[in-house]
Amino acid sequence: xxxxxxxxxxxxxxxxxxxxxxxxxxxxxxxxxxxxxxxxxxxxxxxxxxxxxxxxxxxxxxxxxxxxxxxxxxxxxxxxxxxxxxxxxxxxxxxxxxxxxxxxxxxxxxxxxxxxxxxxxxxxxxxxxxxxxxxxxxxxxxxxxxxxxxxxxxxxxxxxxxxxxxxxxxxxxxxxxxxxxxxxxxxxxxxxxxxxxxxxxxxxxxxxxxxxxxxxxxxxxxxxxxxxxxxxxxxxxxxxxxxxxxxxxxxxxxxxxxxxxxxxxxxxxxxxxxxxxxxxxxxxxxxxxxxxxxxxxxxxxxxxxxxxxxxxxxxxxxxxxxxxxxxxxxxxxxxxxxxxxxxxxxxxxx
Ligand SMILES: C[S@@+](CC[C@H](N)C(=O)[O-])C[C@H]1O[C@@H](n2cnc3c(N)ncnc32)[C@H](O)[C@@H]1O
Numbered sequence: 001x002x003x004x005x006x007x008x009x010x011x012x013x014x015x016x017x018x019x020x021x022x023x024x025x026x027x028x029x030x031x032x033x034x035x036x037x038x039x040x041x042x043x044x045x046x047x048x049x050x051x052x053x054x055x056x057x058x059x060x061x062x063x064x065x066x067x068x069x070x071x072x073x074x075x076x077x078x079x080x081x082x083x084x085x086x087x088x089x090x091x092x093x094x095x096x097x098x099x100x101x102x103x104x105x106x107x108x109x110x111x112x113x114x115x116x117x118x119x120x121x122x123x124x125x126x127x128x129x130x131x132x133x134x135x136x137x138x139x140x141x142x143x144x145x146x147x148x149x150x151x152x153x154x155x156x157x158x159x160x161x162x163x164x165x166x167x168x169x170x171x172x173x174x175x176x177x178x179x180x181x182x183x184x185x186x187x188x189x190x191x192x193x194x195x196x197x198x199x200x201x202x203x204x205x206x207x208x209x210x211x212x213x214x215x216x217x218x219x220x221x222x223x224x225x226x227x228x229x230x231x232x233x234x235x236x237x238x239x240x241x242x243x244x245x246x247x248x249x250x251x252x253x254x255x256x257x258x259x260x261x262x263x264x265x266x267x268x269x270x271x272x273x274x275x276x277x278x279x280x281x282x283x284x285x286x287x288x289x290x291x292x293x294x295x296x297x298x299x300x301x302x303x304x305x306x307x308x309x310x311x312x313x314x315x316x317x318x319x320x321x322x323x324x325x326x327x328x329x330x331x332x333x334x335x336x337x338x339x340x341x342x343x344x345x346x347x348x349x350x
Contacts, residue, residue, distance in 0.1 A: 102170020
């Protein structure tokens with residue numbers, strides 16, 4: 001979509017993985033029926049409280065099943081997030097050490113390598129408290145990128161100020177306090193997270209955002225560093241997967257085509273304040289015969305504010321209308337206000 005700030009997903013290279021591509025790199029060989037049973041067991045745990053979910057990381061079979069299902073279905077979330085960032089930021093990521101905190105089976109380390117196409121010399125560090133997860137991550141990373149080094153460690157407690165520090169569904173498990181400690185110790189250039197898009201976790205992440213803003217600017221999803229006007233802001237990615245992954249998700253009765261998430265990106269504060277002139281879609285309202293309506297978060301007099309916007313179809317090309325029909329909560333738009341219709345703004349996309 002040209003008028004939305006979306007690069008083409010393909011700009012980052014292929015991201016759809018099949019179960020068969022991952023299978024040779026699993027710690028243990030598991031049959032499909034066994035995989036189904038293990039995934040069903042695990043997903044029941046993920047819906048429970050944090051202190052009850054940790055034991056899935058203790059067993060080779062569970063970790064292998066986790067990798068086969070969640071790795072290919074989580075990587076598209078990173079693809080989505082990267083597609084929302086400006087190209088200068090993506091260019092700046094390329095040569096930076098990548099620290100995957102709570103790496104699990106290497107989901108986002110693999111995603112980062114595949115999507116960012118980073119050079120071999122770039123340091124890739126997976127950190128996880130569970131040794132079996134690290135073994136699985138190492139096997140996957142060495143399998144997909146045999147020439148590149150992947151450091152898998154249970155603890156990482158040193159400063160690496162030029163790095164990108166990434167949390168993938170791990171703040172949810174380690175807790176905000178621990179995540180904050182990691183950020184302070186590592187003191188990275190960038191902090192990114194992709195966490196579950198649940199209303200329970202949102203207040204924790206907003207508290208972490210507040211702390212972050214002392215030293216960092218927010219690059220996504222907020223238009224500026226001001227207070228958040230939402231009591232639950234998250235993104236919803238609508239996607240498809242390789243047929244083998246779709247089949248597995250049908251067998252386990254888990255919808256992985258609609259992926260809610262809370263994704264944030266921060267960069268160390270610089271003298272030039274990070275201010276974006278784009279708005280982030282925080283809620284889809286409706287498509288009418290003549291228009292699309294969204295609630296967006298945007299900057300008004302330097303303050304993050306929510307507003308309802310209306311985009312007239314007659315202003316869009318057929319291609320753009322098609323794209324808007326597939327748009328996601330979390331997409332970014334740039335617009336000018338044409339006129340106010342009550343509380344609603346009719347806008348022209350830029
Ligand atoms: C839900 S998994 C996510 C794995 C992977 N990042 C992904 O998104 O697919 C969470 C991971 O965080 C790890 N973890 C939990 N607490 C941790 C801590 N305090 N330090 C390091 N890793 C931790 C767990 O062992 C687990 O592998």
